[in-house]
Amino acid sequence: MKSYSVIGKRVPRVDGGVKATGEARYASDLGLAGLLHGRILRSPYPHARIIRIDTRRAERLPGVKAVLTGKDLAEADYSLELGAEPAVAIDKVRYAGEGVAAVAATGEDIAEEALGLIEVEYEELPPVLNAGEALKEGAPRVHETLEKNMAAKLLYNFGDVQQGFRESSYVREDRFTTQGVHGCYLEPLISAASFDSQRRLMVWSTTQGTGRLRNTLAATLRMRQGDVRVVGMHMGGGHCGKTRIFPQDLCAALLSRKAERPVKIELSREEAFILNRGAQPTAVELKTGVRADGRLVAIECKLVADTGAYFGGNLVYGYTFGTCLLSAYRLPHFRYQGYLVTTNSGPCQAQRGSGATPARFVIECQLDIIAADLKLDPVELRLKNALRSGDTTINKSRVSGCGLSDCIQRTAEAADWKNRKGKLPPGRGIGIAAYAHPTAGSNTVLPSGYSSAFVHVHQDGAVTLVTGANEIGQGSSTVLCQIVAEELGVDIKDIRISLPDTEVTPFDWGSMGSRTTFLAGNAVKAAAADARRQVFELAAGKLGVTVDELEAAGGQIYVRRSPEKRVPFTAIARVSQLAGSGKPILGSGSYCAEDITERNWETGEGDMGSAFSSGAVVAEVEVDKETGRVTVSRVTLAHDCGLALNPMAVEGQIEGQIQAAAGQAICEERLTQKGVLLNPSFVDYKMLSATDMPQVIPVIVETVDTSNPLGVKECGEGPQGGIAPAIANAVYDAIGVRINDLPITPQKVLDALKERMLKGTG
């Protein structure tokens, strides 16, 4: 492997200082002259027609500067993609908590008081509250144009599964379910907007994608992209829950246009839970055929996912589910039907890894069942089936530099699988699961699948990286600065990085789908290489050699074969720009995956992209048979991320995913009653806190991926998929009963134990 000076090092976060001191400015800190405060009135009903809204008393309240209702959106300058949530409900509300009116006032208290003065007359409609009901003949329609409430439908069909099942020695069928979970980012949702008299809009929003939000705002408000400016600020997490536009982004913009003053809307934690955009509840039927030795022959799968009331044409959940079913193992026959169904529940989109968690949950649990049925070691079974470098998947994904087998072996070793599997005391269990995950930037999941970057070398040799990539807490700024430092052969301390601002930073869609290190990283590498070329050209002249003979390291540009012939990077920066009339050193670069072919999301045909990450997880649990409570005591996770640009950041990603996925496995769940969310707070919605965390043993497995210049793969979503099934398998190992419904709550454990007892005694 190539040797690096800055890349691959445990470099501390470049934004650590300002975040530790509290100086980093978040959307909440934003103050603007003449700022108004916005609040949104929400429907108490999950499904109701709006008969009448009377806002006159609210408008007369002193301090109220603008009131927005659905009739404001009927104007010519507002358009809505099918399934996208409007700023406020236009004719009917589709989930409990949907906005029906918004107010901008000189103070938050006045805005709140004004909400109470708005009279809304509803006609309640029968709601559909789960996907099964929604698909039934004659079910109420959530969106009038969608037959059977079908938001999206996917069918992947490769090989011949029926033939496959006939060739199988053993066929297993199971049904699995998972419940909706919320993103649980620490920073709540905030949006501020300022329209000027030239009808130009400036927006500050807690979004994972400033570029994407800019584009959606422009499309929805029928504006030119050049007239919408989204300015990024520091972010307190997203976890896929802030990838798309929110109604409050639109409300802030429209209220500002109406009031002719800037408007800021800060949602409460309760509202963030209600608006959700988290993981979709799923019901999965899975049928798998294997040979006697455990080799996979055929998988057939049907997914029914509840996307909630709004989905905005979102296929990603169903697509990643299908992709992640296919991603880890060699498989000749595969058929997958995915149904995304709209209901009168809070809007869902995705939680870290999108459909990966349910996909890996069902397949890894069923593999465990098969291993038990066939008396095979779960580790051996996975190794036998694992994709290897050089393979091409049935749907034409080329696998380059796959570390999956390594990950399975090293996880098993690190977790002492051999000595612990089947040998733990009663109530304790160990389980394994594997995964592989597409790096979203490497396929065409998203339009505008490119990133771009500029590198400014200042006259004194300091360097500023200008990128539209969103640092949402994952550490991408640090990694991107490392790439620049490495390319230019300077210290990480010499690199500064900008925050995104769609007016001045080059386009980037945002941080989502594990695309930042891959796309923005490679774009930054290209921009830095462009700057380096300019530096080398000047250095070559000075040293009397050709550009090809030069290297950059330790702040010096030197001749490869005679390193004593050198010139400091800072001297080149100074001379080039200050001698004569000067010439700037400005690097520019962009990147999109190189081997994109046309593909069809709905059929799964075509190349699913390169740069698959993979890995394996071993979890240990303790189950208290008295209370049913599951404690995750240890998680060992080996992840193949290609080249680990910053091992500390990779470990951070692994730790964060264990926190989230273990929660999804044992406690996180959006609980509703008649469509109304029962637990919209961190008190009632249980997630793993620091004291609940298991011991974490992260193992980084580096491989050489030749599909992209940096040789990187994603590390922020794949691991998430493998953790819940490893825990579920460990629970089975601990108590001998299998719970196929996430989360594995104490009640479900007690019920399962009771059922087994009744069966055992029956």
Place this chain on the structure above:
Amino acid sequence: MKSYSVIGKRVPRVDGGVKATGEARYASDLGLAGLLHGRILRSPYPHARIIRIDTRRAERLPGVKAVLTGKDLAEADYSLELGAEPAVAIDKVRYAGEGVAAVAATGEDIAEEALGLIEVEYEELPPVLNAGEALKEGAPRVHETLEKNMAAKLLYNFGDVQQGFRESSYVREDRFTTQGVHGCYLEPLISAASFDSQRRLMVWSTTQGTGRLRNTLAATLRMRQGDVRVVGMHMGGGHCGKTRIFPQDLCAALLSRKAERPVKIELSREEAFILNRGAQPTAVELKTGVRADGRLVAIECKLVADTGAYFGGNLVYGYTFGTCLLSAYRLPHFRYQGYLVTTNSGPCQAQRGSGATPARFVIECQLDIIAADLKLDPVELRLKNALRSGDTTINKSRVSGCGLSDCIQRTAEAADWKNRKGKLPPGRGIGIAAYAHPTAGSNTVLPSGYSSAFVHVHQDGAVTLVTGANEIGQGSSTVLCQIVAEELGVDIKDIRISLPDTEVTPFDWGSMGSRTTFLAGNAVKAAAADARRQVFELAAGKLGVTVDELEAAGGQIYVRRSPEKRVPFTAIARVSQLAGSGKPILGSGSYCAEDITERNWETGEGDMGSAFSSGAVVAEVEVDKETGRVTVSRVTLAHDCGLALNPMAVEGQIEGQIQAAAGQAICEERLTQKGVLLNPSFVDYKMLSATDMPQVIPVIVETVDTSNPLGVKECGEGPQGGIAPAIANAVYDAIGVRINDLPITPQKVLDALKERMLKGTG
């Protein structure tokens, strides 16, 4: 001449709307969380040693968060260029009004109160208050290291003037003086700074040069350029008075570092007058030899200019004086000595055109004297000597596309010179003057003489121009947007422009020395051409032709020979970036003058640059012999700006310069008594108001300048030089006496008339 669609049109200001509505944000509008307000305590003495400063009582005042004195600047992290003004005086004060201490407090009133609590003990030193005194043997030294208070010394010596005078038929010697004038920008001086715990500095300042300020701040505070971010805001004028760092920029930064909170300092109008940075008072000895027919043979000139107490290594005034002496006429022998002398007066730098006004004043007045002495028509005399296209000046300036003769003829025609010269009623007069001016960006006057720009084509075809160029009110944003629209063949309405921000916009030194249209304009053209190339490559593929066959106009990319084969610009923008994974359209460009050679400011040797503007002015005045009051009634000005990108903007520049230069000619003057400024307000410092303005007849003379891609020359400084001498010559024509000291005040007119009367009767 090439035909254009957007260039050359009278396009209204792109920033007109937000300025008219008041939405444009100026530094004064800036609010920051936790902002402190700064005030500066100023010395009452022009020259005094600081014996003791006691700030303890001020520090104890509730609300005071930081106090800064000279001893804070002795730290290792502060450096000062020779002659640069420190944040506050370190050991002694050098002019009345120099800062001695600065305070940051939670309110302006508290900061003001704190100033009153600071005790300063001074030891008064004898001041030197004019350049003549300062040069005398034994004069007190303003800066200890400067012998004879000499700040800078220039000697240009071309040909052999002694030989020239011997060859001349007529030799004339005169002495001229001009007084100090102030920039009179409408927006006063404001600086805000915020230091963070990572020792990174963010600054907002009323500066003409965000890039230059960033560099100077970094050098003075010994920081990396990447750690200093200067953010541009809308500007209310500069007129050369805001080109360099001011003490309040440093005070705000240092107070912020000390207080660990952002600090904003808003100076009063009085303080702006005291800090000055306006035109230098000058005394000029000029000797000119001509042949009998009026052709120039030799010029010898000695300038003594008073730079005031601080000058920061500033040679520009002396350099432009020398250049502008040389710039308009053919001349075989030339010798110029320039002395910039430091005194205990308020710091001077330049007023629009820098040394051009005194240079053109002395030479154009003396030419008028010579014309009278030799009975030559002043217009003919100038035509006879005017530089013409293809000439090379004695110091190697190549003259390409010179419109000077045209300008002289067309001005004379438009002003009806023939029928008015010598034929006006008593008390009325007419005068002419000519000028030529270097476009500063075309020579090496400033280090970093380059500009750079990015052009982002958004996915819907809207375009954003990202530039660090400073729009200070002159209309450069409009002109730069026109250049992009022209290059891409789209409407001006499709173009947006960013404000400068040294962190994200590519480097630009700032708006000064008439460099913006020339340097930034050509950089913007290069960036737009780069974007166009990318658009053409895509369009060529779509239309099945080569890039060379394409043109862009009217929002279409079309085949030159078959214009019906076309594709909309917006379609290319969309397709290129949204098909597949997309690819950004990002243009990047920079520009520096192409024919720079090494030159020596101090000797005037080398190429003075290309892209000389030129022009001629005819002024008419009325002189009230009872009161001595001069009224400028009409000014006709023909200016050769190469290609006029926006005639309305060129006319605006001409009008603005007439307002300023007519003031310099008849009323503007910084009056002092014992070094203390007597008239630091718009009530006491008289400049021309709207009702004082003469009738203005602007004439634009376009020429083809091949020295730069756009074919542009400066238009914001050259005309300024010609106006005052035209007025002085008109005054002579009106009353028959010559006043060689600017401004021509009523008192001077009365004194001159009285003297002539005494002589006449004597």
